[in-house]
Amino acid sequence: MSPRTADTAVAVHPLLAERWSPRSFDTAHELGDEQLVALLEAARWAPSARNTQPWRFLVGRRGDTTYKRIFEALVPGNQLWAGTSSALIAAVAAELPDGGEPHHGSAYDTGLAVAQLSVQAHALGLHAHQMGGFDAEALRTGLGVPAGARPLSVTAVGVLAEADLLPDDLRDRETAARARRPLVETFFADGWGKPLAVDLDG
Structure with missing residues (x-):
C-alpha cells in the first residue's frame, strides 16, 4: 500500500483507493486530445434521472x-496552485434543461459526471482536483453561461509533480495522511445516527 492509498475496512477497487486530489502538477505536461476526450466520455456516460444529462462542461x-x-474566476487560495494544471474544467448544471421544466436533481447528476471524470483521470495516470472555491458570477460572465445553468465546480487535471514545489502550508497539506470519518459515523440503519451493523469477520 502506498502512503496515498486509502486505508479501507475492506478492499475496494484500486482506482478508488488510490485516487486523491493533489495540488502540485507538472507544468511541462500537456493534455492531449485522446486523453481529454476519454475524460469527457467518462463524464458523458454518467447516469442521470430520466437520462436528462443536465451537465455541461467548459473545458480549458x-x-x-x-x-x-x-x-x-478561482479564489486566490486556489490560484496559488491550480495554474500548474494541464486543464481546468468547469462543471455546470443545467437546472432548466431543453424541455424548460426545472430539474431538481441536476446538481446531483452533474456531480456523478464529475466523479466519473475524476476516476477516469486516475485510470489514465492523471490526477484531478475538484474545487468549489471560485466566483460563479465571474465564470458566468467570462464564459457566457446562460440563465438557468449553475456553475458547480472546477476540476484541475494534470500529472503529479513533487510536493516540494508548493508553498510550505500547501506542501504540508499535500503530504498529510489521508483520512475519512469512520463507517459508524457515516452510514446508518434503523434511524439517523444508529450505526449500520456489519460483520467483517463472518
Whole structure:
C-alpha cells in the first residue's frame, strides 16, 4: 500500500483507493486530445434521472482563453496552485434543461459526471482536483453561461509533480495522511445516527 492509498475496512477497487486530489502538477505536461476526450466520455456516460444529462462542461487547456477565464474566476487560495494544471474544467448544471421544466436533481447528476471524470483521470495516470472555491458570477460572465445553468465546480487535471514545489502550508497539506470519518459515523440503519451493523469477520 502506498502512503496515498486509502486505508479501507475492506478492499475496494484500486482506482478508488488510490485516487486523491493533489495540488502540485507538472507544468511541462500537456493534455492531449485522446486523453481529454476519454475524460469527457467518462463524464458523458454518467447516469442521470430520466437520462436528462443536465451537465455541461467548459473545458480549458493551459494557454488557451477558456483556461485563463476559469483560472481568473478561482479564489486566490486556489490560484496559488491550480495554474500548474494541464486543464481546468468547469462543471455546470443545467437546472432548466431543453424541455424548460426545472430539474431538481441536476446538481446531483452533474456531480456523478464529475466523479466519473475524476476516476477516469486516475485510470489514465492523471490526477484531478475538484474545487468549489471560485466566483460563479465571474465564470458566468467570462464564459457566457446562460440563465438557468449553475456553475458547480472546477476540476484541475494534470500529472503529479513533487510536493516540494508548493508553498510550505500547501506542501504540508499535500503530504498529510489521508483520512475519512469512520463507517459508524457515516452510514446508518434503523434511524439517523444508529450505526449500520456489519460483520467483517463472518
